[in-house]
Amino acid sequence: MAIIESAVPSHPVGPLLRHMGRNRAITLCCLFLIVLVLLAIFAPVVAGDPLKIDPAHRLSSPEAGAIWGRDHLGRDVFARAVYGTRVSLLVGFSVAILTTVFGVAIGVYAGLSRIGGAIVMRLTDAMMAIPAILLAIAFASILNAGLLTVIIAIAIPEIPRMVRLVRSVVLGVRSQPHVTAAISIGTSGLALIWRHILPGTMGPVLVQATYACASAIIASAVLSFLGVGISPEVPSWGGMMADARSTFRVQPVLMLYPGVLLSLLVLAVNILGDRLSDTLDPRKSRRTSL
């Protein structure tokens, strides 16, 4: 059979990348994300000063100096949008990583310990009873203003979701015969979790992490829009939309630029998560499709 013939030793990353290359949705999303990441990193090279106020050219249309026009204080909208990418991506990725690390650790514990699991579940119930954005606003107001505060404030309400997901997957995986079989050959504690339980949770965790990333990007925009957390002069998409509100009738595009960027970014992250989970599932036999 073709499957067997292709079973040559190779590093799994090679085929994975090739598979992703063949999937147009993944390619597009990845390209978009890469462009945004590059823009965020090289913002000073690509764009002008996002803070420079130029009252003489308030709300001016696109021109050579500012290709997306200027806002109500005469700041370069393109430069602000490019710099705003930094906040969105930083918050999105950091929250995804924090949520994954803490969520998986707590979730695995909750899935393996009976009493600990019960306590953790009640705590997550309590936290999930409060809308995430309210909780984030509360945390952001308690802690000192700043990027770190925003990240923590958004990550904390996201963690219970991850904990629940991981726990439910662990409960399923742990009772599977292959885990009993692994115990029966003497595999113990951490090795059992690391080699036989964690890999089974990775698909769902990855998807949940991308959702956490996407919702964190939106939440950070919401917080900036409401003026909580990051100080208003730091360029962020949420802040730009808040600024554009007052001049919406005169220059509606000022609202459009950050809004469309935000939507596209969230969409790309979500699609990527969906497709990745399909690709990474070992039972969906990626070898046969290569």
Added chain:
Amino acid sequence: MTDTLSVEHLNLTFENENGAVLALDEISFSLARGEILSLVGESGCGKSVTAMAIMGLLPPGSAKISGSIRLGPTNLLDLNEAELRNVRGNRIGMVFQDPMTSLDPVHTVGMQIAEVVQRHRGADAKAARSRALEMLDLVRIPDARNRLQAYPHELSGGMRQRVMIAMALACNPEVLIADEPTTALDVTVQAQILELIGELKSELSMSVILITHDLGVVASTADRMMVMYAGRIVEEGPVERVFSRPSHGYTAGLLQSLPGYGSTLRSHLTEIAGSVPRLDHRNPGCTFAPRCRFATGHCNAPLPDAHEIGANHRSLCIRDTAVFEAISNHEIVRAWA
């Protein structure tokens, strides 16, 4: 012959909020070196639970266990979890019923076999890998070198069961417990796997506990058999003795239920009426009596200990003579006589 494993007065109770269930009742048996001992009985009679108890895989909270399980001089029931882990896979290997789900889908089979060796022998990755290759060869997997890289879903059921056997045997255990190793496989593959277990037993001079509900498997593979019913050993002895002189109403019932014997082509399959009793309240008499054709009033009185029928052949049944007389004309019994 020396005993590799001896189980004495093993009692096991599962407790939950609704009360206690007596899963094993005074189980005692021993396993000689190089012997295949078969545990036979219907679902829920305690076969698999006996295996789980030996492996120490029972849920620690709800299972209450007493008696002794000796592997050589050590009583496995005295060991703590860390010491037990050094026994599992190292001195006792286990093969499970369903090879489709008993292998981890995210690792290659080579890695899974190597894991056992690394865990118990402290071998480095390279040595473990070559041991894995050796094991795949041993269980007669063709083209073993390439199969090391295969994921479980790329192998057939029979191949996966061979991999499970390779994993269980990678550290040369003294005892192999095979819990219905052929139930999930089709008939031709069953025969190959049983043959393999028999051959490996001789090659590696280990002892095997073969759990099955298929008397055909027992007849073709095992040296000695134990018939279990509702948590008790009702009859035990060398296979040829038990088949030639069935001495318990339940054994007789099992033999008569085999298709193709004593029945014409289109006749109904013989069955044992009724079902396994609930295990939460126990009558002191024979647990099989309510379903037994040979039962009399005496069977409900407290049961004496198992008595010798012949050499190494023991039965719990007080009506063993009547049972044997009734079944002595059965084809299988005559064939083994």
